[in-house]
Amino acid sequence: MHCTRKVTDNIYWVGGNDRRLALFENLFPIPRGVSYNSYLIMDEKTTLMDTVDFSISRQFIENVQYVLAGRTLDYLVINHMEPDHCANIEVLVRLYPEMKLVGNAKTVQMIKQFYEMDLEGKVIEVKEKDELSLGVHTLQFFMAPMVHWPEVMVAYEQSEKILFSADGFGTFGALNGNIFNDEMDFDRDWLDDARRYYTNIVGKYGVQVQALLKKAATLDIEMICPLHGPVWRSDLGYFIDKYDKWSRYEPEDNNVVIIYGSMYGNTENAANVLAMSLADAGVKNIAVYDASVTHVSHLIAEAFRCSVIVVATPTYNGGIYPSMESFLLDMKALGLRNRKVGILDNGTWAPTASKQVKKILEEMKEIEILGEVSIKSTLKPAGLANVEELKDAIMTSLNA
Ligand code: FEO
Numbered sequence: 001m002h003c004t005r006k007v008t009d010n011i012y013w014v015g016g017n018d019r020r021l022a023l024f025e026n027l028f029p030i031p032r033g034v035s036y037n038s039y040l041i042m043d044e045k046t047t048l049m050d051t052v053d054f055s056i057s058r059q060f061i062e063n064v065q066y067v068l069a070g071r072t073l074d075y076l077v078i079n080h081m082e083p084d085h086c087a088n089i090e091v092l093v094r095l096y097p098e099m100k101l102v103g104n105a106k107t108v109q110m111i112k113q114f115y116e117m118d119l120e121g122k123v124i125e126v127k128e129k130d131e132l133s134l135g136v137h138t139l140q141f142f143m144a145p146m147v148h149w150p151e152v153m154v155a156y157e158q159s160e161k162i163l164f165s166a167d168g169f170g171t172f173g174a175l176n177g178n179i180f181n182d183e184m185d186f187d188r189d190w191l192d193d194a195r196r197y198y199t200n201i202v203g204k205y206g207v208q209v210q211a212l213l214k215k216a217a218t219l220d221i222e223m224i225c226p227l228h229g230p231v232w233r234s235d236l237g238y239f240i241d242k243y244d245k246w247s248r249y250e251p252e253d254n255n256v257v258i259i260y261g262s263m264y265g266n267t268e269n270a271a272n273v274l275a276m277s278l279a280d281a282g283v284k285n286i287a288v289y290d291a292s293v294t295h296v297s298h299l300i301a302e303a304f305r306c307s308v309i310v311v312a313t314p315t316y317n318g319g320i321y322p323s324m325e326s327f328l329l330d331m332k333a334l335g336l337r338n339r340k341v342g343i344l345d346n347g348t349w350a351p352t353a354s355k356q357v358k359k360i361l362e363e364m365k366e367i368e369i370l371g372e373v374s375i376k377s378t379l380k381p382a383g384l385a386n387v388e389e390l391k392d393a394i395m396t397s398l399n400a
Contacts, residue, residue, distance in 0.1 A: 044135030
């Protein structure tokens with residue numbers, strides 16, 4: 001059975017959801033599932049905006065054929081060639097042999113890499129600001145390299161003022177019948193997943209996201225249609241503001257996240273002592289995570305959210321505790337910057353992890369180390385003054 005919704009009078013959501021997939025990109029847990037959005041514009045030229053992941057092909061093809069109602073498909077616009085969106089190109093080419101594929105030079109190169117397909121006479125190659133008339137609707141293309149792959153482009157539909165934004169403004173989470181942001185409590189139910197999606201998938205490319213936001217600012221946009229998650233048709237400024245903050249690596253909250261690794265609870269105890277001391281000093285909504293039981297994608301999202309990050313780690317094999325090292329290296333790989341960091345290390349005979357933590361932090365940009373606490377095996381009353389000193393430095397930073 002088809003499963004579609006109207007986005008506007010002549011534009012339809014024809015995507016689908018996957019609530020079975022455990023790990024997006026075989027990396028990121030998605031307990032709320034994920035949607036793969038695709039949009040079909042019904043005009044003189046019928047035009048499909050991207051396809052979907054292979055896992056939902058059957059539903060997708062049924063949706064497309066239902067909306068086409070016997071018409072052929074004229075254009076397939078390929079804004080992004082990652083397989084979660086491009087997996088159905090070949091089947092559509094077989095179903096609609098006259099269909100033209102619309103993409104840029106890099107798109108074409110990637111189609112050839114992913115598919116054995118004769119593209120002769122099948123491609124309309126577009127460049128920055130090129131327009132494609134569909135009848136009443138006109139698409140204008142803007143290149144958005146590295147948001148999230150080099151071939152990415154976005155398409156602006158001029159008559160209805162819709163931005164088809166590819167991965168931009170996407171989020172983890174399946175669409176539960178409601179596909180519009182104003183049909184859900186986004187802040188309560190979606191924001192954490194949106195942040196986790198952005199920071200882990202696109203987080204490294206803040207400069208390129210800023211470039212796209214600058215282009216978008218020149219357009220009169222009334223609706224944003226991303227490839228994952230809700231369609232934005234109200235309060236666009238709210239989500240654009242989030243993307244602006246995340247891509248400038250500006251913290252959303254002037255607050256503290258404490259992330260620790262702990263083998264026997266002693267480093268955890270020191271982390272908790274620091275958290276209580278901060279709470280006594282008036283800090284609210286402190287976040288504390290055990291890196292061994294929290295997927296690193298959540299830790300990354302929290303590190304992007306907060307202005308102060310405390311890293312607490314045992315010394316392990318003369319280095320950093322593995323789950324903490326994974327978090328730190330991920331933070332570095334994603335280019336997080338402009339953060340204040342407190343370090344707490346522990347070791348029974350040679351507490352040296354802080355040295356390696358600092359080495360990683362020094363290779364990052366705009367990271368200020370607020371203080372270091374080193375304990376031997378357990379935090380003792382004699383060591384409390386050091387924790388208090390770190391707390392004071394954090395308070396000074398929060399109150400600055
Ligand atoms: Fe949703 Fe970069 O693919």
